Amino acid sequence: MSAARTVDAIRADFPALERQHGGHPVAYFDGPGGTQVPLAVADAMRDYLLHHNANTHWAYPTSVETDALLLEARRTYAAFFGGAENEVVFGNNMTTITFHVARALARGWQAGDEIIVTELDHHANLAPWQAVAKERGLVLKMLPLDLESWQLRLDLLPELLTSRTRLLAIGAASNALGTISDVAAAARLAKNAGALVYVDGVHLSPHHLPDPKSVGADFFVCSAYKFYGPHVGVLWGRHPLLSSLDVPKLEPAPDTAPERLETGTQNHEGIIGAAAAVRWIAGLGGGEGNLRSQLVRSYDLLHRRERELFAQLWEGLGQIPGVRRFGLGPGRPRTATVAFTLDGLSSEAVTRSLAGAGCFVSHGDFYASTVAQRLGVADEGMVRIGAACYSTAAEIDRVLEGIAALRR
Numbered sequence: 374m375s376a377a378r379t380v381d382a383i384r385a386d387f388p389a390l391e392r393q394h395g396g397h398p399v400a401y402f403d404g405p406g407g408t409q410v411p412l413a414v415a416d417a418m419r420d421y422l423l424h425h426n427a428n429t430h431w432a433y434p435t436s437v438e439t440d441a442l443l444l445e446a447r448r449t450y451a452a453f454f455g456g457a458e459n460e461v462v463f464g465n466n467m468t469t470i471t472f473h474v475a476r477a478l479a480r481g482w483q484a485g486d487e488i489i490v491t492e493l494d495h496h497a498n499l500a501p502w503q504a505v506a507k508e509r510g511l512v513l514k515m516l517p518l519d520l521e522s523w524q525l526r527l528d529l530l531p532e533l534l535t536s537r538t539r540l541l542a543i544g545a546a547s548n549a550l551g552t553i554s555d556v557a558a559a560a561r562l563a564k565n566a567g568a569l570v571y572v573d574g575v576h577l578s579p580h581h582l583p584d585p586k587s588v589g590a591d592f593f594v595c596s597a598y599k600f601y602g603p604h605v606g607v608l609w610g611r612h613p614l615l616s617s618l619d620v621p622k623l624e625p626a627p628d629t630a631p632e633r634l635e636t637g638t639q640n641h642e643g644i645i646g647a648a649a650a651v652r653w654i655a656g657l658g659g660g661e662g663n664l665r666s667q668l669v670r671s672y673d674l675l676h677r678r679e680r681e682l683f684a685q686l687w688e689g690l691g692q693i694p695g696v697r698r699f700g701l702g703p704g705r706p707r708t709a710t711v712a713f714t715l716d717g718l719s720s721e722a723v724t725r726s727l728a729g730a731g732c733f734v735s736h737g738d739f740y741a742s743t744v745a746q747r748l749g750v751a752d753e754g755m756v757r758i759g760a761a762c763y764s765t766a767a768e769i770d771r772v773l774e775g776i777a778a779l780r781r
Contacts, residue, residue, distance in 0.1 A: 377659040377674050384763045386411035386653075397731025400768035404761035405548050405576060405710050406735050407598045410650075414602055417649035418642045428638060439641055446648035447631075452664040453651050454593065454609040455584050462608040462615065462631040463644050467575050467596045468497040470606045473634065474571070474592060475501035476508075477618040478540065484510030487538045489568075492518040492747060493525055493552060494544040496740045498573035502542050512537070518747055523552050523701050527559055534566035541570050545577035545593075549741035549755065550700035551710035553577065560589030569614075575599055579761070580679060580708040582672040585609050597643075601762070602650030605643040608634070657762070675762055679709035682760040682769055686711055689773040694780050699748060699755065709760035712739075715779060720754035726779055732772040734758050 384390050389409040392399040401409055421442065427435035429443065450461040464470040488502045488511055506513040514533045517526045525543075541563040546553045560570045569591045574583050578595040585593035593609045615630035627633055651668070658670030684703040690696050695716035701707045715723050720736035727734050735757040738745035745751045758772060 375659045378657050380678070380763070380765060383657065386413065387763055388412065390763060394731045395729050400732045400764070400771055401761065402732060402734045402758045402764070402772060404579065404599070405739070405757060405759035408579065408601050408761050409763065410603070411601055411653050413653045414646045414649045418603065418646040421642050421645045426641070442645050443639070443641065446644045449648040449651050449664065450607055453583065453668065455586060455665060456609055457612065459631055460609050460612050460615065462610060462634045463639055464606040464608065464635065465640070466604060466606040467573065467594045470594055470608050471497055472501045472504070473620070474608070474618070475505045477620045478569070479505035479509045479511065480619040482509055482511060482539050485512060485537060487512040487514060487535060489514045489516055489530070489533050489538060489541045491516040491525055491543055492743045493547050493550070493554065494542070494741070494743070495548050495573060495575065496742055498542050498544055498571070499743070518744065520747060523550055525554050525559070527555060530559060530562050534562060534568065536567070538563070538566050538568040541568050542573070543570065544573040546580070546708050547741065547744065548576040548710070549712050549739050549744045549757065551707040552700060553581070553706040553708065556590070557588040564589055576708065576710070580676065582668050583609070597647035597650055600650060601653060603643045603646040605640060605647040607647065679760050682764055682766065683709040683711070685766060685769045686758060686760070686773070689769065690776070693773070693777050696776070710757065712755040712757045714750055714753065714755055715776065718779060720756045723756045723776070723779065727772060727775045730771070730775045732775050734772065
């Protein structure tokens with residue numbers, strides 16, 4: 374039985390960690406915007422492009438090999454989602470997939486039907502529903518964020534739900550605040566009203582193993598580049614829904630789910646790399662068993678380490694004068710992602726200064742524009758720091774020292 378991998382062993386898989394900037398080793402804290410990629414993922418993509426590259430569904434060997442590799446990728450994501458291979462759809466990214474699904478769903482809705490979105494969501498789970506509401510004469514309702522609890526006001530959801538509610542679009546976790554929402558509770562209320570549930574799992578998936586069926590989702594979408602893969606989006610959907618969606622497609626293309634949602638030739642090397650990322654994660658926790666059980670162990674390991682790093686970061690930020698932290702503290706339902714402001718400095722100025730010290734963090738509103746507006750920081754933005762599997766306590770100390778130096 375293999376042992377769980379140490380942080381040093383994990384870091385050895387990432388050539389990006391060898392980079393220096395300004396005489397400092399780079400500490401990548403921009404994982405919420407996109408993680409670095411391990412060798413296993415790059416090697417899988419390189420091997421496909423150099424030795425198996427072909428279009429699909431033809432009789433010659435590289436085409437047959439491509440079909441087999443894509444099927445294996447679908448099976449890999451079935452394990453990742455705890456579902457079936459015919460429930461897995463690949464696409465360019467979460468945003469494109471969501472626009473595609475939103476328009477397909479809205480073709481069956483009538484003027485005056487309702488969609489509920491939330492103030493906590495990334496705009497990729499807001500703009501597609503705004504677009505179809507405008508196109509189809511639908512009513513868009515907003516579930517508010519409580520700035521004291523940093524949670525959605527689920528107590529107000531029953532007041533928003535009516536017999537005309539067709540869908541609840543909700544994020545599983547906030548990419549700005551790190552808040553993990555109670556999707557299961559929200560989904561139960563929506564289902565009781567006869568509404569579908571579309572879950573943005575992009576920020577949750579790097580930190581918690583997705584289980585869309587258990588939370589009552591009808592659709593669950595994520596992006597592989599947030600968890601050590603290439604830029605590919607992946608959707609899980611209930612098979613009857615995928616089979617019945619009124620999707621635009623080419624007449625000769627497959628009309629069976631899930632392929633009917635995948636327009637045109639797919640990004641084969643990206644899909645293969647995305648599957649390699651899941652298998653790489655599965656190997657971190659040690660032990661044996663099927664892919665899903667390996668993933669459970671790996672995510673448990675990563676979650677324990679992230680909790681420690683987050684507590685160190687949160688407490689350290691709290692000791693720096695002028696820092697305003699947003700979100701829940703340690704021990705609450707959240708990810709290892711922290712957003713903050715520093716008095717007297719724009720988020721971009723803080724980020725540029727930290728970059729000079731080799732600490733790469735993000736700034737702005739992170740497309741969570743409604744959150745930034747509610748917090749009153751839409752103009753200056755926030756600084757965001759996110760821990761990943763390769764992050765260390767020493768790196769957390771470095772970024773804290775860099776922030777503290779800005780107050781001297």
